[in-house]
Amino acid sequence: MEDSKQMTHDHYDAEASKIGMWLFIFTELLLFGGLFIIYSVYRFMNPEAFHLAAEELDTFIGALNTVLLLVSSMTIAMATSALQLKNKKLTLLLSSVTVIIGLVFLVNKYFEWETKFSHGIWPGSEHMLETMSQGEILFFGLYFIMTGLHALHIIIGLAIIGVAMWKVHTGTIHENRAALLENAGLYWHLVDIIWIFLFPLFYLIT
Amino acid sequence: MSNEKHHIVPYRIYIYILLALLALTFASIEITSIELGKYTVAGALVFATIKSFLVLTYFMHLKYDKPYIKIMVAFVFAIFIVTTIITFLDYLYR
Numbered sequence: 001m002e003d004s005k006q007m008t009h010d011h012y013d014a015e016a017s018k019i020g021m022w023l024f025i026f027t028e029l030l031l032f033g034g035l036f037i038i039y040s041v042y043r044f045m046n047p048e049a050f051h052l053a054a055e056e057l058d059t060f061i062g063a064l065n066t067v068l069l070l071v072s073s074m075t076i077a078m079a080t081s082a083l084q085l086k087n088k089k090l091t092l093l094l095s096s097v098t099v100i101i102g103l104v105f106l107v108n109k110y111f112e113w114e115t116k117f118s119h120g121i122w123p124g125s126e127h128m129l130e131t132m133s134q135g136e137i138l139f140f141g142l143y144f145i146m147t148g149l150h151a152l153h154i155i156i157g158l159a160i161i162g163v164a165m166w167k168v169h170t171g172t173i174h175e176n177r178a179a180l181l182e183n184a185g186l187y188w189h190l191v192d193i194i195w196i197f198l199f200p201l202f203y204l205i206t
Numbered sequence: 207m208s209n210e211k212h213h214i215v216p217y218r219i220y221i222y223i224l225l226a227l228l229a230l231t232f233a234s235i236e237i238t239s240i241e242l243g244k245y246t247v248a249g250a251l252v253f254a255t256i257k258s259f260l261v262l263t264y265f266m267h268l269k270y271d272k273p274y275i276k277i278m279v280a281f282v283f284a285i286f287i288v289t290t291i292i293t294f295l296d297y298l299y300r
Contacts (some may be wrong), residue, residue, distance in 0.1 A: 022275060026282045033286040037293055044297060058236070066231050074224040077265045079217070084214045182267075188267045193258045199231075200250035204238040 017179035018186075024201070028153075033144050033195050039201060042138045049135020054206040056121070061112050062203035065105050066195065072101035076185045078160065086175050088168060095165045095181075098188065101159045109151050117139075144201055150198060153191045160184045167197040179198050213270040223264045230257050 043050045079094035086138055120127030123144050164184040167173040173181050234253035238246050263269045268276050 018271075018291060019275070022278065026278070029282055030286065033289070037290055040290065041293060044294070063231065063235055067228060070224060070231065073261065073265050074220045076218050078217055080216050081217060081220070118245045167248060186266055189261055192265070193261050196253075196257045196261065197254050198253050200234055200238065204250050205247050206238075 005020050007023055011179060012179070013181075014177075014179045017183060018083070021183040021186050025186060028190055028194075032146075032149075032197075035142070035149070036197065036201070039142050039146070042135070046133075046135025046138060049133050050139050051206060052130075053136040053139035054141075054202060056116075056119075057114065057203050058115070059203050060198050061108055066106075066199045068101050068105050069192045069195050072098045072105075075101070076188045080178060080182050080185055083168065083173070083178050083181055084175050088174075091168055091181070092165055095161055096169070099158055099161055099165075102154055102161075102188075106151060106154060109147065113144075146198060147186065150191065150194055153194070157184070157188045157191050160187055213267075215264070215267070215270070219264060223260055227257055227260055230260075 040199065075094045076098040079091045082090040082094055116122065121140055122128075123141055128140060132140075161184045164173060164181045167180060234250055237253070239247045239258050240246075242249060262279065268279060
């Protein structure tokens with residue numbers, strides 16, 4: 001931090017920051033894209049088992065989490081507008097709302113997984129190996145990997161938004177230097193897009 | 207220098223987009239609860255695609271970005287679609 005203050009040339013390039021973020025988002029899209037292809041192939045090979053296993057998931061909690069993520073996406077997008085309109089208080093308020101909604105999402109996820117665990121369903125559990133077909137085991141394996149990796153992205157997104165909020169608070173991020181907050185927003189929207197596809201594929205197609 | 211490309215999106219646009227996204231979410235829940243057989247998957251994916259398009263265009267500001275960023279994003283989605291098609295061609299005709 002001290003070094004950057006002493007630098008005579010303060011290098012800031014909003015467009016380069018944005019491209020960098022997009023390139024990273026592309027790798028994330030292809031990471032989840034690969035998992036979606038695995039899901040499609042296994043679903044194609046085990047249609048009945050996937051149908052049966054998906055009935056186990058709670059559509060209500062999935063829909064609730066979808067609504068939460070969509071609203072939080074809106075608030076973080078609004079936070080950037082608020083920053084550009086030089087309204088620091090509103091920026092921090094909207095980002096805090098995003099963080100709180102993200103935490104509620106994780107709490108819901110915890111209760112959802114907890115229900116699965118109490119039914120004896122977790123990767124490699126005896127209940128799964130003894131009573132479920134190969135297709136159902138694959139479904140739950142993909143369910144835990146994909147929603148788990150998504151939840152990990154939520155946690156990382158919350159951390160990035162937290163850092164951005166701190167920097168808005170201290171004044172490092174302001175209306176002429178908004179890239180970090182915008183990129184935090186882009187990351188959060190990426191997490192939203194992934195959930196937009198996870199929700200119908202796991203919860204709705206039964 | 208950075209002012210020329212700064213497009214401030216009004217709050218109401220975001221509210222409209224959120225309402226559209228919520229409407230599409232509930233519509234997709236409704237449509238998948240109807241027994242449509244094979245078309246259920248297709249229906250749910252069409253809704254998800256429209257939703258992600260709205261998020262990319264408005265929330266992720268692609269509408270206000272320079273064309274080359276849009277082209278890059280479209281290219282990545284094209285790679286994903288082509289990979290999916292090739293994978294399925296393999297599974298269907300092996």
